Amino acid sequence: MKQLTIIKIGGNVIDNSENLHQFLLDFTALPGDKILVHGGGKIATELGESLGIEAKMVEGRRITDIETLRIVTMVYAGLINKNMVAQLQAKGSNAIGLTGADGNIIKAKKRPVKEIDYGLVGDLDENSVSATTLDSLLTAGLVPVLCAITHDGDTQLLNTNADTIASSVAVAMSSLYETRLVYCFEKKGVLKDVNDDGSVVKEIKADEFEGLKADGTVQGGMIPKLHNAFEAIKKGVSAVYIGKADELAELAAETFGTKMLK
Amino acid sequence: MKQLTIIKIGGNVIDNSENLHQFLLDFTALPGDKILVHGGGKIATELGESLGIEAKMVEGRRITDIETLRIVTMVYAGLINKNMVAQLQAKGSNAIGLTGADGNIIKAKKRPVKEIDYGLVGDLDENSVSATTLDSLLTAGLVPVLCAITHDGDTQLLNTNADTIASSVAVAMSSLYETRLVYCFEKKGVLKDVNDDGSVVKEIKADEFEGLKADGTVQGGMIPKLHNAFEAIKKGVSAVYIGKADELAELAAETFGTKMLK
Numbered sequence: 001m002k003q004l005t006i007i008k009i010g011g012n013v014i015d016n017s018e019n020l021h022q023f024l025l026d027f028t029a030l031p032g033d034k035i036l037v038h039g040g041g042k043i044a045t046e047l048g049e050s051l052g053i054e055a056k057m058v059e060g061r062r063i064t065d066i067e068t069l070r071i072v073t074m075v076y077a078g079l080i081n082k083n084m085v086a087q088l089q090a091k092g093s094n095a096i097g098l099t100g101a102d103g104n105i106i107k108a109k110k111r112p113v114k115e116i117d118y119g120l121v122g123d124l125d126e127n128s129v130s131a132t133t134l135d136s137l138l139t140a141g142l143v144p145v146l147c148a149i150t151h152d153g154d155t156q157l158l159n160t161n162a163d164t165i166a167s168s169v170a171v172a173m174s175s176l177y178e179t180r181l182v183y184c185f186e187k188k189g190v191l192k193d194v195n196d197d198g199s200v201v202k203e204i205k206a207d208e209f210e211g212l213k214a215d216g217t218v219q220g221g222m223i224p225k226l227h228n229a230f231e232a233i234k235k236g237v238s239a240v241y242i243g244k245a246d247e248l249a250e251l252a253a254e255t256f257g258t259k260m261l262k
Numbered sequence: 263m264k265q266l267t268i269i270k271i272g273g274n275v276i277d278n279s280e281n282l283h284q285f286l287l288d289f290t291a292l293p294g295d296k297i298l299v300h301g302g303g304k305i306a307t308e309l310g311e312s313l314g315i316e317a318k319m320v321e322g323r324r325i326t327d328i329e330t331l332r333i334v335t336m337v338y339a340g341l342i343n344k345n346m347v348a349q350l351q352a353k354g355s356n357a358i359g360l361t362g363a364d365g366n367i368i369k370a371k372k373r374p375v376k377e378i379d380y381g382l383v384g385d386l387d388e389n390s391v392s393a394t395t396l397d398s399l400l401t402a403g404l405v406p407v408l409c410a411i412t413h414d415g416d417t418q419l420l421n422t423n424a425d426t427i428a429s430s431v432a433v434a435m436s437s438l439y440e441t442r443l444v445y446c447f448e449k450k451g452v453l454k455d456v457n458d459d460g461s462v463v464k465e466i467k468a469d470e471f472e473g474l475k476a477d478g479t480v481q482g483g484m485i486p487k488l489h490n491a492f493e494a495i496k497k498g499v500s501a502v503y504i505g506k507a508d509e510l511a512e513l514a515a516e517t518f519g520t521k522m523l524k
Contacts, residue, residue: 095365
């Protein structure tokens with residue numbers, strides 16, 4: 001079975017041009033088929049401020065109204081995505097930048113209004129990702145670079161969580177590829193001691209997760225991250241890695257960050 | 263030989279949502295392989311004004327400085343391109359929105375500085391367009407939607423004339439397809455009498471062009487348009503049409519606007 005690596009990066013890589021340059025070099029050097037998924041970063045917030053459009057918050061959650069969607073479409077799908085593609089091309093990756101609307105690669109459903117109306121936000125389900133279209137791009141030698149915008153198939157673009165896009169793409173592609181999913185974040189991985197970067201837990205098996213929660217090794221914001229990782233593994237992804245973008249080169253030796261597996 | 267139609271639209275279609283909706287319906291209904299090329303429109307100018315960035319003009323020509331490039335990348339590649347893709351998807355076209363950087367489809371050269379420094383503007387030559395990559399997208403059942411942004415292969419995005427993109431793509435694709443090129447503009451075609459929309463010249467052969475210039479049928483801004491059309495035909499394009507977007511449906515019967523041929 002062909003191998004595929006899906007890598008998700010966020011603002012801590014995108015907002016720093018040196019970090020981004022080094023990351024894109026390491027990404028290009030990584031062998032095999034690859035898909036890059038990126039979130040937003042400070043640029044969208046800054047553009048909104050320049051245009052006098054305030055971030056709308058309800059009960060501490062960000063709301064995507066029409067104006068916000070216009071901004072994230074311009075910044076994520078235009079400015080960030082296309083500059084990243086141009087940089088990858090210069091480094092030797094045949095990148096192609098896409099939203100979920102392109103090739104109908106990711107069709108989302110607008111989040112239903114319950115206690116909070118999140119606005120133009122897309123949720124994904126097991127039928128959202130078109131593995132066939134992504135496969136035909138990979139087969140043509142292209143490297144898809146996906147931003148955090150999808151569509152509903154009925155003309156509406158939707159703002160969509162990049163972590164969710166990465167895991168949904170990884171799960172869908174695992175029908176055609178042996179798939180690994182890599183989340184780059186601000187820490188070196190799951191740390192035994194949060195104040196000691198050297199205390200990375202190198203590997204967590206699914207049946208060890210509950211124990212690590214119980215003894216406090218995995219806590220706070222790491223719990224949902226790891227929960228989602230093991231859900232992806234349950235649905236067919238071979239391994240999920242979580243670690244720091246500037247150590248991506250270690251992925252080739254499988255020593256990158258914390259590896260989660262079955 | 264497979265047939266391919268390349269259609270270019272500009273601001274007069276993009277800036278009016280009803281015109282755009284009808285055009286995209288007609289575009290979707292058109293049989294065979296297709297590529298859509300779009301320019302900008304008023305939105306980029308309006309965003310620039312909202313951000314307090316004035317259009318830079320030198321001797322009446324617009325200059326693409328870094329700020330302007332940021333804006334057109336956001337508006338052309340993000341806002342306009344992705345909304346158009348989402349609309350085409352809803353209408354049944356499997357659209358994929360691209361800049362020239364994506365898949366290295368169009369590699370341009372920054373325009374050399376002579377009397378005027380146009381800034382970050384890309385010029386195309388006979389090696390700019392990757393027909394192979396466009397062909398693999400078409401073969402995968404996709405409908406490329408190209409905006410007026412290219413790259414130089416060395417990380418720099420470049421603002422590029424959409425008419426030139428359309429003709430360069432048409433010429434490059436004519437090695438693989440029987441290619442026709444369609445320019446939508448504000449008139450119904452070449453008019454014998456500029457005040458009479460009913461006076462469309464239905465067909466112009468290459469050897470008739472000089473005569474029509476001499477007798478004044480083709481004049482002013484139409485001269486370079488037709489010159490470029492016949493250049494594309496000389497380089498392998500089967501036919502070039504020029505006409506009004508709202509009559510696109512007539513293309514199937516080859517009665518659309520003015521047809522130029524060998």
